[in-house]
Each structure stands twice: as C-alpha cells, then as structure tokens.
Amino acid sequence: MLVVMQAQATEEQVRAVCQKIEKLGYRAHSMPGAQRTAIGITGNKGEVEQGTLEEMPGVQEVIKVSKPYKLVSRDVKQDNTVIRFSGTAATIGGQGLAIVAGPCAIENRDQAFAVAEAVQQSGARFFRGGVWKPRSSPYAFQGLGEKGWKIMSEIREAFGLKIVTEALEESHVDLIEQYGDVIQIGARNMQNFSLLRKTGRSKLPVLLKRGMAATLEEWLLAAEYIMAEGNYNVILCERGVRTFAQHTRNTLDLASVPAIRRISHLPVIVDPSHGTGSAYMVTPLARAGVAVGADGLMVEVHNHPELALSDGAQALTPSEYAQLVREVCSIRGITPPVNQNGLATKGNA
Ligand code: PEP
Ligand code: MN
Numbered sequence: 001m002l003v004v005m006q007a008q009a010t011e012e013q014v015r016a017v018c019q020k021i022e023k024l025g026y027r028a029h030s031m032p033g034a035q036r037t038a039i040g041i042t043g044n045k046g047e048v049e050q051g052t053l054e055e056m057p058g059v060q061e062v063i064k065v066s067k068p069y070k071l072v073s074r075d076v077k078q079d080n081t082v083i084r085f086s087g088t089a090a091t092i093g094g095q096g097l098a099i100v101a102g103p104c105a106i107e108n109r110d111q112a113f114a115v116a117e118a119v120q121q122s123g124a125r126f127f128r129g130g131v132w133k134p135r136s137s138p139y140a141f142q143g144l145g146e147k148g149w150k151i152m153s154e155i156r157e158a159f160g161l162k163i164v165t166e167a168l169e170e171s172h173v174d175l176i177e178q179y180g181d182v183i184q185i186g187a188r189n190m191q192n193f194s195l196l197r198k199t200g201r202s203k204l205p206v207l208l209k210r211g212m213a214a215t216l217e218e219w220l221l222a223a224e225y226i227m228a229e230g231n232y233n234v235i236l237c238e239r240g241v242r243t244f245a246q247h248t249r250n251t252l253d254l255a256s257v258p259a260i261r262r263i264s265h266l267p268v269i270v271d272p273s274h275g276t277g278s279a280y281m282v283t284p285l286a287r288a289g290v291a292v293g294a295d296g297l298m299v300e301v302h303n304h305p306e307l308a309l310s311d312g313a314q315a316l317t318p319s320e321y322a323q324l325v326r327e328v329c330s331i332r333g334i335t336p337p338v339n340q341n342g343l344a345t346k347g348n349a
Contacts, residue, residue, distance in 0.1 A: 001048045002076055003039040006060045013058030014039065020053060029227070031077040036060070040076045042228050069220045071227040072234070077265040083205050083233045085162055085181060090125035092205070092235050093267035097332050098296030100164050100182075100207075100269070101321060102128040104311035105141065106148035114303040116155045118318030122325045123337025126182070127152075127161035128298060132168045133310060134188045141309040146175075153179035164207060164298075170198045177204060187212045187239055187274070190222050200229025207235045207298075209271070212242045212250060216259055223266060236260060236268040237298055238289075240275035249277025249314070252285055257292045269296035273314045279305065282316055283324045290328045299324065 003017055014037050018028035021041055026048065029040040041048055050062045065075055082094040092098040101119045106112045106129040119127050131152060133143035144151070149165075156163045162181035167173045168189065176183050183199050183206050185192075190211035199206045206226050210219045223234045238257060240250025252275030260268045270289030272282045286297050302308045302315035316324065329336040 001041040001044065001050075002063045002065050002070065003041065003053055004060045004063060005037045005039065005058050007036045009037065009058030009060075013056070017053060017056055017059060020056065021048075024048065024052070027228070029071055029076070029230070029232070031071070031232070033077050033079050035078065038076050040065075040071045042070065068217065069224040071232070072220045072223045072264045072266055074263065074265050079265060081232070081234075081265045081267060083235065083267060085125075088125060088160070088162070090162055092269070093295050097290065097328060097334060098126060098267075098269060099124040099325060099328075100126040100128045100296065100298040101301050102164075103130075103302050103308070104273075104300050104315065105130040105133050105143050105309055106151050107141075107144070107309050109151050109154075111303060112148075112151050112155060113158070115301050115318070116159050116161060118301060118303070118321060120159045120161055122322050124325070125162055126164050127155060127159070128164040128184070128300075129155075130310070131165050132172055134166070134168055134186050135310070149175060149179065156181075167195065167199065170195060173198050173202055177202060180204065182207050182235070185209060185222075190214055190219065193225055196222055196225035197229055200226040200231045202231060205233035205235060206231060207237055207269075209237045209239050210241065210253075210256070212240070214241070216256060216263075219256075220260075220264060223264075234266050235295075236264070236266055237271055238268065238275070238294075239271040239298075248275070248281065250275055252276060252289075254285075254288055254292045257289070257294050261293060267295040269298055270294040271298040273298070273300040273311070273316075277314050279314055279316055279320070282314060283320065283327065286324050286328055287331055290331045297328065 021028035026043040054062050083092040131148035164182040166184040166186050185208050187209045240252040243251040272285035300315045301321045305312045305315040326336045
C-alpha cells in the first residue's frame with residue numbers, strides 16, 4: 001500500500017500519517033519527491049484498512065501496489081534517487097558520472113597506494129578494493145582482512161577518496177561503518193537475506209551487485225530487503241549474468257539499465273570488469289554502459305595486472321583506465337575531471 005500526499009501537504013500532516021501507520025502495526029517509509037511525498041507501507045500481510053488513512057488531512061489517495069516490490073519502485077518515488085556524500089561534491093545518480101575504481105583486492109600497501117593515486121588523478125571520487133574476497137576456491141587468495149582494512153583507512157585519509165568495499169558477513173558491515181563510505185554486496189550474496197537486512201540498518205549507502213543468475217525482479221527484491229529496514233540509499237550494479245557464452249566471463253546485460261530505470265528510482269551502475277573478464281573488453285563495454293544511461297561504472301585497475309592475486313585478466317593498467325575515463329566522459333558529454341597536469345579538478349566522475 002502507498003499513501004500519496006497532496007502536493008501542499010505539510011510536514012506535520014506527513015508525520016501524522018506515518019504515526020497512524022505505525023500505530024496500526026506497520027512500518028511507514030516516507031519518500032519525499034519534487035512534486036509530493038509518498039509514504040510506503042510495509043509489514044502488512046494483507047490489505048491495510050484504506051478508509052482510516054484516506055480521510056486524514058493532506059492525503060490525496062491510498063493506492064494498492066500490485067508489484068512484489070514497493071519501495072524500489074517509481075510508484076513510491078518518481079524522481080531519481082541521488083546519493084550524496086558528506087564533505088564532497090561526489091554523488092551517485094543525478095547529472096554526473098560516478099566512477100568507482102580500484103583493484104579487485106587490496107594486496108599490499110604499495111599496490112593499493114599506486115592504484116589509489118591513479119584513481120584520484122583520473123578525477124574519480126570512489127575507490128574500490130576487496131578486503132575480504134569471496135573466492136570460488138578456498139585455496140585462492142581470500143583478501144588481507146583486517147590488515148587490508150587498515151590500508152583502506154589510510155587511503156581514505158591520504159587521498160580523500162570515498163571507500164567502497166565488500167561485506168561478506170554481518171561483522172564486516174560494522175567494520176565498514178568505521179572507515180568506509182559504501183558497503184558492497186557481491187553477486188554471490190545478493191540473496192543473503194540476513195546480510196541484506198543488516199545493511200538495511202546501516203547508515204551507509206549499499207552497492208548491490210546483481211546475482212549471477214538473478215532476474216531483474218529478484219535483484220529488485222534484494223534491494224527491497226535493504227530499503228524495508230529503512231536504508232533508502234541503494235545503488236544497483238549490473239555485473240553480468242551467467243550464460244552459455246564462452247567468450248566472456250559473464251554476459252553483461254546492458255538492457256537491464258533502461259529496464260531498471262523504467263521501474264525504479266534507484267541509481268544503476270555498470271561493472272564491465274566482472275561483466276567481461278578480459279581487460280581488452282572493459283573499455284568498449286564501459287562506453288556501452290554509459291551510452292545506455294548508467295549512472296556510473298565500477299572498474300578494476302591494477303598497477304601490475306600480470307602480478308595481481310585475483311582478477312588480473314580483467315584489470316586495466318592506470319593509463320588504460322585514464323583513457324577509459326576520457327572516453328566515457330565524452331560519451332556522457334561532461335568534461336573529463338582531469339586538468340592538463342593530470343590533476344583532478346572538481347568534476348564528479
Ligand atoms: C568484486 O567486485 O570484486 C566482485 C567479487 O564482484 P562480483 O560480486 O560481481 O563477482
Ligand atoms: Mn574482482
């Protein structure tokens with residue numbers, strides 16, 4: 001159920017409706033928009049008694065939401081969600097192009113600092129790097145763990161980049177809250193419902209990767225798990241799905257970008273690194289992702305891809321990555337946020 005408030009409804013009227021919903025034993029999610037505020041109702045098994053809410057001051061109408069997801073939907077919020085970060089002009093969603101770049105995994109201080117410098121010089125605002133790695137083999141490099149997390153906190157301090165890292169377990173969410181800026185939920189955990197709920201109670205934005213066999217509906221419902229707990233800052237990340245293709249690691253489903261855009265107000269970014277698995281395909285698919293309207297990109301970069309402890313085959317070198325940034329900015333029609341000296345200017349990439 002969804003309560004649509006009148007355009008001129010006061011904050012007090014919105015609050016009164018929320019209180020009424022909570023009194024009925026449900027949860028109210030107030031979503032202010034440019035035109036009007038809508039209040040999503042969750043926690044109800046069946047229909048909510050419409051009359052009690054419809055007659056309240058400031059209410060325009062009470063609508064039944066027939067789709068399985070509610071809070072992710074444009075029915076609740078028509079305007080695109082823009083995620084803002086304190087102390088910086090960086091946003092995800094909106095006009096700019098958010099580029100999240102960095103190595104697959106934090107391997108050591110020198111590697112992480114070299115890549116962070118390249119990422120900062122390209123003008124990107126977000127640094128990614130796995131501290132805890134979900135690997136198919138238990139014998140493969142599992143990430144540096146807390147040692148890597150310390151390096152991340154130093155990078156945040158030294159470069160002023162916003163830190164994006166993946167939480168594999170609930171305890172990681174608490175650690176990321178201390179020194180991180182965005183919690184990544186990886187493809188393998190897209191339906192780890194207790195982990196999703198935990199991130200839903202966090203104050204940090206959540207970057208939710210699409211599961212490798214997930215339909216759009218399952219992906220949106222995973223986002224709904226997070227939002228239903230009260231965290232409305234969710235970024236969807238298309239990273240490809242498994243198909244019969246042998247020429248790529250995954251099949252990057254770029255049609256999901258306009259499909260999501262139609263259904264949901266949440267920002268959506270594209271990961272052409274995991275989406276292809278090969279460095280030579282990353283830039284072409286990054287260009288395609290921006291051309292279909294993605295709000296940003298997630299790209300793996302390594303100072304020595306041939307020595308990488310994970311995903312080296314898909315890592316761009318810093319110069320290949322800098323070229324990618326120039327190309328995607330030109331497609332998006334924005335000035336690359338790097339000046340003649342290679343120093344980052346105030347752009348939003
Ligand atoms: C990653 O971003 O390093 C990663 C493990 O990605 P995914 O969850 O998409 O496989
Ligand atoms: Mn990786």
